[in-house]
Amino acid sequence: MNRYGGYHVLCDFFTIPVLIAGSVVMGAGSAWSAPITFNTALPVAKNEFLVREQFIINRSSDDPTNLNRDRTAKAAVSVLGYGVNGKLALFGVLPYRDNELKLTVAGQRIKRSASGFGDLTVFGRYTVVQRDQPGRNFRIAPFVGIKAPTGDDDKRDAMGVLPPSVQVGSGSWDPLVGVVSTYQTLDYQIDGQISYQINNKANDFEAGDVARLDGSLQYRLWPRTLGGGVPAFFYGVIEANLIHQQKNQVNGQSNSDSGGTRLFLTPGIQYVTRRWIAETAIQVPVVQNLNGDALENDYIARVSVRFNF
């Protein structure tokens, strides 16, 4: 993935961007509101386009080591979807990243940062099961994709090549596969997905593969009673993201301070109209069973808008 330069100890930080990237990609049938933390369920009809613009802040500061690491990763993630036909949809996900890492080295507080476009992920989703009934629908759709190394993975500062946790790109081609399912009624919607991303080696660094299990419940809070026509819906949202990452490999050696399992609970809200959707959510880590001194997440906040055109 990224270069790690002389800061081997920082390699565990790569866990976080991988989780963000994974979350963004997974953050994706054809006619529903869709989860906030994954993209694989985004609805797009034949010959139509969908755009989602999501702003993400990922904070990690609870460092068990003397390095006192403090990391803030901001991203503006653009998602473009296109419906090839009623079953097949194609998506592209491109983040613009702004990563910052503060840490204490030899008694001095230093800051390392990088910004720029990150890695482009493209994936296709094919609906294999579609069951429609009055006021409800059910879909199952497998998806497959790949993350391309379009972002810089060799950015430098005055101290040399930046560690992987600060780089905006990974340098590697990483395939992903999964399946997403949606059950929607007029009152609520449930989405679930399971996915796996294989992370490959670049620059003598290989981030651990990522397995995810995500769920989302969107419940209509307003209007309480449905009349005629097409009113806007206001949903309360709760999502859960179970993410397991294997240990990173540095120069062929497993990094014991990387990888592990995290469970996020994510409350959010969503306002859904005919043309656009606005939504926000905050991912709160409730379990972080990480290896060694891997840095824990404080929270991941998301705000996004979505348009059909």
Add this chain to the structure above:
Amino acid sequence: MKKVLAVMMLSMLWSAATFAAGTEYRMRVDGLACPYCAYGIEKKLKAIEGVGKIDVDLNAGLVVVDVAEGVALTEPQMKTLFQDAGFTYRSMTEKSLDGGAKNE
């Protein structure tokens, strides 16, 4: 200015007269479950020449479409249209906008 207004009035009257002699289709569609559903359907229906007013009723699972005189919507056409939009067409009834039932 008066000429412009006269042309606008005439065109509105002509349009109203055309649709008054047209047909209303009431289509039952399965899978409609959120506001986001409506846009894609409306967009695809509006692409058909002669389609006027479109009303989607999520709660009833109904899509009501007025078309101008001489325009007809067919079942195979609607099946494909709703399939492309991501839904399942079930049935439709039609009636003349001047009051007479054509098919119930």
